[in-house]
Amino acid sequence: MGNLADDTIVKGAGGHYEAVLSGEWDFWGPNGGYVAALGLRAVQAHSTQPRLASMSTHFLSTARHGHVDIEVTTLRATQRAESIRVRMTQEDRPICETLVWMVATDLAGVTHDHVRRPDLPGHEQLLSIIDLMGPGIEPPMPIFHNIEWKPFEWQHPGGTDQAAAEARWSAWWRFLPQATFEDPFVDAARAVILLDLNTWAAGSKGRPYEMSYFAPTIDLSIQFHQAQPDSEWLLVDGMADFAKDGLVSGQSRLWSSTGTLIASGFSSLLCKEIRT
Numbered sequence: 001m002g003n004l005a006d007d008t009i010v011k012g013a014g015g016h017y018e019a020v021l022s023g024e025w026d027f028w029g030p031n032g033g034y035v036a037a038l039g040l041r042a043v044q045a046h047s048t049q050p051r052l053a054s055m056s057t058h059f060l061s062t063a064r065h066g067h068v069d070i071e072v073t074t075l076r077a078t079q080r081a082e083s084i085r086v087r088m089t090q091e092d093r094p095i096c097e098t099l100v101w102m103v104a105t106d107l108a109g110v111t112h113d114h115v116r117r118p119d120l121p122g123h124e125q126l127l128s129i130i131d132l133m134g135p136g137i138e139p140p141m142p143i144f145h146n147i148e149w150k151p152f153e154w155q156h157p158g159g160t161d162q163a164a165a166e167a168r169w170s171a172w173w174r175f176l177p178q179a180t181f182e183d184p185f186v187d188a189a190r191a192v193i194l195l196d197l198n199t200w201a202a203g204s205k206g207r208p209y210e211m212s213y214f215a216p217t218i219d220l221s222i223q224f225h226q227a228q229p230d231s232e233w234l235l236v237d238g239m240a241d242f243a244k245d246g247l248v249s250g251q252s253r254l255w256s257s258t259g260t261l262i263a264s265g266f267s268s269l270l271c272k273e274i275r276t
Helices: 032-046 129-133 184-203
Strands: 010-013 016-021 051-059 066-077 081-090 093-103 147-151 168-175 217-224 234-244 247-256 261-270
Touching: 010 032, 016 032, 032 051, 032 066, 032 081, 032 093, 032 184, 032 217, 051 184, 129 147, 168 184, 184 217, 184 234, 184 247, 184 261, 234 261
Parallel strands: none
Antiparallel strands: 010 016, 016 066, 051 093, 051 217, 066 081, 081 093, 147 168, 168 234, 217 261, 234 247, 247 261
16 A cells, blocks of 8 residues: 555755655556656645646656656746646656646635536445455555545446446545645645546446456646645546547546535546457
8 A cells, every 4th residue: 555645755956856656556557647746746846836726747658666757847937927847757768748837825816616516425425445346356456555435336347237328437535544635735646646547437437347448648637726635535527528549538627525626637548459
């Protein structure tokens, strides 16, 4: 089991940082959201602004467990905002490129909120995946040892009779063994990982478990709206509403347990054939 705060630590200064990718966050290799979160921790060490506004990551190649180098460069800085580029490499092989906007915390402007949380049951009304799977069944990938989830719909592994359905996926999630984090960038990492995971969960919904494709994320963009670091359980709701010619497109939103919109994510996935 991995702890999100410990497994996203970066070291360095002056725009040059290094980190270690943990195998505890594998999902067809190191999860893309987890990889991108390491880049955000480097931004945290580098930026002169305190508040994370948005990020957009292109995943260039699959990382491996172990050491990575992270180069962070300020592209534009003002009193109100800072644009930052993050380049992650592993043995000189490009892993991902991320653009991040950081902003000040005392900004004035228009205020409105017309977004409403989906009318779905609270986490306390649902069974966790641990209860649904039953004793003796291990999570399918290492990352799910670190995140407990409560789905609204469930098909037991091995079932192959479920017809294709609307490509929408919603679930409550909680990180393990530590659920909440005071550090704002570790808290933001929760959003990055969950919004990354949700597109494939939606895109593969209703398909037999014996699928012939998997779909790594090739780009992930996130807008950070309001931090809710005290919310232990997080609701992700999203659609992978278009898939054709090997590409899957999706968008998801992340909510606190009290109905606050935390972040919105958009991603593209590239299907690959599973070879046995």
